[in-house]
Amino acid sequence: MAARSQQGRPGARFAQFKLVLLGESAVGKSSLVLRFVKDQFDDYRESTIGAAFLTQTIALDEQTTVKFEIWDTAGQERYKSLAPMYYRNANCAVVVYDITQASSLDKAKSWVKELQRQANENIIIALAGNKADLVAEQPDKRAVQTADAQAYARESNLLFFETSAKTAENVKELFTEIAKKLPIEQASQRGMRGAAGRPGGVDLGNRQEAGGAAGGPGGCNC
Amino acid sequence: MRSYGLDTKKPFRFPPKSDKIKRYVRKGIPQALRGAAWFWYAGGPSRVAKEPDLYRNLLERVDKGELSDNDREHIERDLNRTFPDNIRFKSDPTTTSDIQAGAGGGGGKKRKSVPEPETPIVRALRRVLQTFAVHNPGIGYCQSLNFIAGLLLIFLDEDEEKAFVLLEIVTSVHLPGTHGVTLEGANIDIAVLMSCVKDSLPAIWEKLDDKGGIPAGDPSASALRLPTVSLATTAWFMSLFVGTLPIESVLRVWDCLFFEGSKTLFRIALAIFKAGERQILAVSDPMEIFQVVQTIPRAMLDVNGLMEELIERRREERRRDVRLGVAGTDAGVLMGRWKGRWRSRTRV
Numbered sequence: 338m339a340a341r342s343q344q345g346r347p348g349a350r351f352a353q354f355k356l357v358l359l360g361e362s363a364v365g366k367s368s369l370v371l372r373f374v375k376d377q378f379d380d381y382r383e384s385t386i387g388a389a390f391l392t393q394t395i396a397l398d399e400q401t402t403v404k405f406e407i408w409d410t411a412g413q414e415r416y417k418s419l420a421p422m423y424y425r426n427a428n429c430a431v432v433v434y435d436i437t438q439a440s441s442l443d444k445a446k447s448w449v450k451e452l453q454r455q456a457n458e459n460i461i462i463a464l465a466g467n468k469a470d471l472v473a474e475q476p477d478k479r480a481v482q483t484a485d486a487q488a489y490a491r492e493s494n495l496l497f498f499e500t501s502a503k504t505a506e507n508v509k510e511l512f513t514e515i516a517k518k519l520p521i522e523q524a525s526q527r528g529m530r531g532a533a534g535r536p537g538g539v540d541l542g543n544r545q546e547a548g549g550a551a552g553g554p555g556g557c558n559c
Numbered sequence: 560m561r562s563y564g565l566d567t568k569k570p571f572r573f574p575p576k577s578d579k580i581k582r583y584v585r586k587g588i589p590q591a592l593r594g595a596a597w598f599w600y601a602g603g604p605s606r607v608a609k610e611p612d613l614y615r616n617l618l619e620r621v622d623k624g625e626l627s628d629n630d631r632e633h634i635e636r637d638l639n640r641t642f643p644d645n646i647r648f649k650s651d652p653t654t655t656s657d658i659q660a661g662a663g664g665g666g667g668k669k670r671k672s673v674p675e676p677e678t679p680i681v682r683a684l685r686r687v688l689q690t691f692a693v694h695n696p697g698i699g700y701c702q703s704l705n706f707i708a709g710l711l712l713i714f715l716d717e718d719e720e721k722a723f724v725l726l727e728i729v730t731s732v733h734l735p736g737t738h739g740v741t742l743e744g745a746n747i748d749i750a751v752l753m754s755c756v757k758d759s760l761p762a763i764w765e766k767l768d769d770k771g772g773i774p775a776g777d778p779s780a781s782a783l784r785l786p787t788v789s790l791a792t793t794a795w796f797m798s799l800f801v802g803t804l805p806i807e808s809v810l811r812v813w814d815c816l817f818f819e820g821s822k823t824l825f826r827i828a829l830a831i832f833k834a835g836e837r838q839i840l841a842v843s844d845p846m847e848i849f850q851v852v853q854t855i856p857r858a859m860l861d862v863n864g865l866m867e868e869l870i871e872r873r874r875e876e877r878r879r880d881v882r883l884g885v886a887g888t889d890a891g892v893l894m895g896r897w898k899g900r901w902r903s904r905t906r907v
Binding site for chain 2: 379383386
């Protein structure tokens with residue numbers, strides 16, 4: 338199944354990519370995923386312990402289908418030691434902050450820095466300022482100005498959206514824009530998940546090389 | 560109970576541990592007795608006897624501002640994310656009790672933006688988590704403790720002190736180090752579980768072992784690399800299966816845990832893998848395996864089946880090494896050694 342590259346129709350492209358969600362706790366990572374994957378929202382979502390794995394497929398156009406394999410991680414600082422496991426071979430990342438909590442943007446910036454230093458060098462990173470609905474109701478709740486975050490995103494070369502998992506604002510757009518930036522052509526030609534080039538493969542396990550000889554880049558650093 | 564000459568109305572004493580009682584416990588402690596039996600069999604009364612004023616003193620220390628801002632903030636964030644669908648945790652817009660009351664020195668500050676008043680159990684949860692964090696600087700507040708403390712409060716009639724004491728027992732006796740600031744203990748738990756799978760479910764291990772590259776917690780065991788799927792099991796231990804198994808099953812697991820100790824957790828974890836054997840063997844992609852392992856426990860409503868699997872496992876263990884229990888198997892030896900090492904390391 339993983340190697341499903343073509344979908345019968347001539348010219349059809351299919352590729353799957355690994356996406357990791359990072360950010361301070363309670364900024365809405367799980368809620369964004371829930372909206373994207375199931376189109377649902379809960380006002381109070383149970384805290385994520387460890388990490389959860391979900392998938393969602395979107396059609397970019399009639400020819401092109403992209404499947405996201407999503408790692409939704411726990412936000413609390415102490416879970417950080419596990420994070421490299423999730424982002425190490427990720428093709429893309431969504432770093433989330435809460436637009437009503439200024440400190441959550443600082444945390445997001447430190448995640449971006451870590452990703453740019455440690456993750457796959459071709460990783461596509463999107464910055465998502467979540468909880469836009471709160472600000473729509475009460476503008477004085479805003480703690481991070483759109484322009485500031487936008488400027489930061491631009492200089493760090495990130496996609497940027499203000500989102501609301503509650504109203505679904507910009508959620509689909511966020512994932513669609515990420516998909517558009519991914520190297521679908523390469524991925525679907527190779528007929529495997531993840532095309533983002535050598536420091537990758539996407540399996541955490543690098544299992545193709547499990548025989549031992551290679552132990553590629555994914556197998557040993559940790 | 561009556562045959563032991565014990566009160567059945569609001570009991571706090573229970574019959575001494577025996578094989579017979581163990582059989583009863585494994586069949587499930589009656590709902591009305593549950594919390595009290597947990598507290599009794601886990602050794603709650605003797606802890607309280609040892610330091611009778613501990614909880615009250617800790618509340619005072621929280622009031623005096625000894626709780627770190629970081630812990631305070633993370634606790635606040637999770638209060639509304641603990642059993643949000645449970646009626647006792649869900650804020651009730653019709654009552655207007657004072658939000659600040661009992662918030663422990665300004666703990667309610669952050670809540671101003673939330674218009675709905677808190678339920679008493681949420682306030683109790685705040686105090687239990689705050690006092691626990693002050694008392695355990697090596698742990699502080701760790702996400703997942705909210706679920707354990709929350710479920711304890713439900714079954715202990717919101718007796719905060721008892722919930723606090725049981726939380727202490729879980730984190731010091733059953734899962735030492737698991738919730739610590741580095742989560743090192745959690746890694747050890749997972750490594751131990753994986754070595755148990757390797758020993759007792761070799762066919763499944765073959766499938767799981769993708770040379771995932773997570774180093775096991777113990778440096779001397781560097782040969783054992785944890786498979787990707789092991790990441791799915793972090794939450795099993797940290798939350799004592801809350802959120803992993805259906806709640807009915809969680810309660811049955813806790814019945815055994817508080818009676819028999821932490822080996823219960825490993826047995827249940829193995830039973831989950833065993834129950835999913837056919838599904839696991841049917842897929843080959845590591846991510847599909849991950850999804851299977853993540854999904855199996857959520858549907859495990861058949862608690863009796865799970866328990867039988869457990870008991871059967873237990874019998875096998877006994878046959879192998881009578882009366883030494885889990886310490887008798889190869890995995891058990893490993894587990895004992897690691898746990899022992901872990902304890903000695905944390906004590907220094």
